[in-house]
Amino acid sequence: MAEAFQFELVSPERLLVSEKIESVVIPATEGEMTVMANHAPVMTTIKPGVVTVKTASGQQERYVVFGGFADILPAGCTLLAESAVAVKDLDRDDIARRVQDAREDVTDARDDAARTRAEQYLAQLTTLQSALQAA
Amino acid sequence: MASLKDLRNRIASVKATQKITKAMQMVAAAKLRRAQEAAEAARPYSERMGAVLANITQAIGAGGEAPALMTGTGKDDVHLLVVCTAERGLCGGFNSQIARFARDHIRKLLSEGKTVKIICVGKKGFDILRRDYAQLIIERVDLREVKTIGFANADAIAKKVIQLFEQGEFDVCTLFYSNFKSVISQIPTAQQLVPAAAPAEAEPANGSAVYEYEPEPGEILSDLIPRNISVQIFRALLENAAGEMGAKMSAMDNATRNAGDMINKLSITYNRQRQAQITKELIEIISGAEAL
Numbered sequence: 001m002a003e004a005f006q007f008e009l010v011s012p013e014r015l016l017v018s019e020k021i022e023s024v025v026i027p028a029t030e031g032e033m034t035v036m037a038n039h040a041p042v043m044t045t046i047k048p049g050v051v052t053v054k055t056a057s058g059q060q061e062r063y064v065v066f067g068g069f070a071d072i073l074p075a076g077c078t079l080l081a082e083s084a085v086a087v088k089d090l091d092r093d094d095i096a097r098r099v100q101d102a103r104e105d106v107t108d109a110r111d112d113a114a115r116t117r118a119e120q121y122l123a124q125l126t127t128l129q130s131a132l133q134a135a
Numbered sequence: 136m137a138s139l140k141d142l143r144n145r146i147a148s149v150k151a152t153q154k155i156t157k158a159m160q161m162v163a164a165a166k167l168r169r170a171q172e173a174a175e176a177a178r179p180y181s182e183r184m185g186a187v188l189a190n191i192t193q194a195i196g197a198g199g200e201a202p203a204l205m206t207g208t209g210k211d212d213v214h215l216l217v218v219c220t221a222e223r224g225l226c227g228g229f230n231s232q233i234a235r236f237a238r239d240h241i242r243k244l245l246s247e248g249k250t251v252k253i254i255c256v257g258k259k260g261f262d263i264l265r266r267d268y269a270q271l272i273i274e275r276v277d278l279r280e281v282k283t284i285g286f287a288n289a290d291a292i293a294k295k296v297i298q299l300f301e302q303g304e305f306d307v308c309t310l311f312y313s314n315f316k317s318v319i320s321q322i323p324t325a326q327q328l329v330p331a332a333a334p335a336e337a338e339p340a341n342g343s344a345v346y347e348y349e350p351e352p353g354e355i356l357s358d359l360i361p362r363n364i365s366v367q368i369f370r371a372l373l374e375n376a377a378g379e380m381g382a383k384m385s386a387m388d389n390a391t392r393n394a395g396d397m398i399n400k401l402s403i404t405y406n407r408q409r410q411a412q413i414t415k416e417l418i419e420i421i422s423g424a425e426a427l
Contacts, residue, residue: 010180012181012365013285013286028349040347042347043347043355044349069358069359080187
């Protein structure tokens with residue numbers, strides 16, 4: 001069994017997870033990454049996606065996050081999510097609403113840079129939506 | 136002199152008021168507990184955000200590629216004030232305290248010849264500031280329909296602030312809110328949002344660790360700063376919510392106690408007067424009997 005390390009998932013509203021885990025898969029902006037104990041220090045932004053946590057007792061928990069940051073240190077990993085919810089508590093309508101909002105953002109964008117950013121976010125959201133529907 | 140009937144009515148009405156204030160106090164106490172829990176639950180996020188920010192500014196350090204939101208425009212001419220107050224009254228001096236604090240600040244800025252723009256969050260602050268500075272208020276955020284303040288509410292305000300900044304509408308942004316110290320003490324506080332005041336007290340935890348950044352530190356920072364503004368506003372709103380409930384609780388407690396005192400005084404007057412009337416009637420009867 002792999003070494004356990006401290007993992008924390010924090011959203012502005014509350015602390016969702018704070019426990020010893022074996023590994024966690026983070027949807028980083030530049031690709032998914034799995035973090036285990038003694039990982040080199042990395043700071044990365046995350047995109048909307050699913051965080052899969054494997055706890056020290058071997059259970060798997062999945063959370064949906066909508067953007068944020070991950071602060072990874074050898075001793076632990078902190079995920080600052082703009083908004084996070086456990087997959088089992090997830091409301092499909094909520095995602096649909098977010099996708100709708102993102103679409104409006106794309107049409108409302110004032111300049112190219114803003115539009116590119118909005119489109120990128122929309123693409124990430126739709127990927128997430130289809131991934132969740134498949135699951 | 137009020138008649139006995141008037142006094143009775145008066146006592147009944149004060150009693151009814153006392154019941155209302157007592158109920159309001161209990162509601163405020165329950166809401167206060169919830170607001171405090173919310174404020175506490177939000178603390179880890181803002182703390183870690185501060186630590187991450189400290190780390191990354193340190194890493195960027197001399198690089199000088201910090202985004203404009205952090206460094207400011209280099210000018211100090213146009214000030215944007217975000218004044219957060221409560222939506223409802225009946226909470227003692229809570230709203231007027233923040234408004235007075237903001238007003239002093241506005242007066243000072245105006246006397247220095249700066250331009251001031253105001254965003255009002257909450258109805259009460261708007262009502263107070265409208266009297267003197269109606270032409271300076273550019274935006275009014277209404278949270279009356281919001282039962283529990285979510286991050287989305289704060290985020291919307293932050294987006295507005297950032298948008299105004301990008302349009303070059305202001306140079307310095309300051310947030311006004313009430314810091315919840317305890318149930319009986321809320322301290323009006325001003326906090327500078329833009330340019331971001333360096334998080335001095337957040338110790339660069341694990342400062343020795345050499346981070347790898349993905350993507351570049353500058354890019355992360357330009358993502359992090361707007362988020363930090365949202366977090367600051369969110370924290371201010373939560374502090375305000377807790378403060379409002381605390382102030383309301385003590386105000387209603389006072390009101391209930393005052394009503395009790397008033398009932399006591401009125402009851403004494405009522406009893407005295409009743410006794411006086413009885414004595415008067417007795418004297419009339421006795422003197423009538425003696426005359427016969």
